[in-house]
Amino acid sequence: MSKPQLTIEYCPRCGWLLRAAWLAQELLTTFSDDVSAVALAPAQESGRFQIRTDEHLLWCRKRDGGFPQPAELKRRVRDAVCPDKPLGHSDKTSSTERRE
Numbered sequence: 001m002s003k004p005q006l007t008i009e010y011c012p013r014c015g016w017l018l019r020a021a022w023l024a025q026e027l028l029t030t031f032s033d034d035v036s037a038v039a040l041a042p043a044q045e046s047g048r049f050q051i052r053t054d055e056h057l058l059w060c061r062k063r064d065g066g067f068p069q070p071a072e073l074k075r076r077v078r079d080a081v082c083p084d085k086p087l088g089h090s091d092k093t094s095s096t097e098r099r100e
Contacts, residue, residue, distance in 0.1 A: 002036065003034060003035050003036040004035055004036065004053045004054045004055070004080075004081055005035060005036050005037045005038075005039060005053070005054055006024075006027055006031075006035055006037070006038045006039070006051065006052070006053055006058075006077065007038075007039045007040075007041055007051070007052050007053075008020045008023060008024055008038065008039070008040050008041065008049075008050075008051050009041045009042075009043045009048055009049070009050045009051075009052075010040065010041070010042065010043060010048070010049050011042075011043050011045070011046055011047050011048050011049060012042045012043070013046055014046070014047060014049075016049055017040070017042075019049075019067060020040050020049070021040060023051070023068070023070065023073060024038040024040060026070045026073070026074070027073070027074070027077060030074050030077075030087070031074075031077060031078075031081065031082070031085075034081050034082045034085065035077075035081060047061070047062070048061070048062075049061035049067065051068070051073065053077070053080050053081060055080075056080050058073070058076045058077060058080060059073060059076065071087075074087055075087065
């Protein structure tokens with residue numbers, strides 16, 4: 001079975017390359033054995049920031065109301081790619097997430 005690829009599509013006109021690269025580094029650090037690659041893809045549509053696996057849209061800035069925090073993104077990637085993987089402190093929900 002081949003490992004999935006993650007793709008971070010970002011708006012270069014909005015200056016989101018550094019944010020995309022930082023999240024790519026976070027994902028590669030956590031999922032280096034579980035994914036084949038994390039690709040950065042400049043979006044053709046202004047304002048787009050989306051993160052997907054081969055099959056699933058994991059994060060959409062417009063749908064999800066902003067940019068992901070690394071812990072939330074790691075949980076979503078884990079759930080889609082390797083559901084049994086423990087994430088340590090990233091598995092814990094923050095106090096703001098518990099209130100919602």
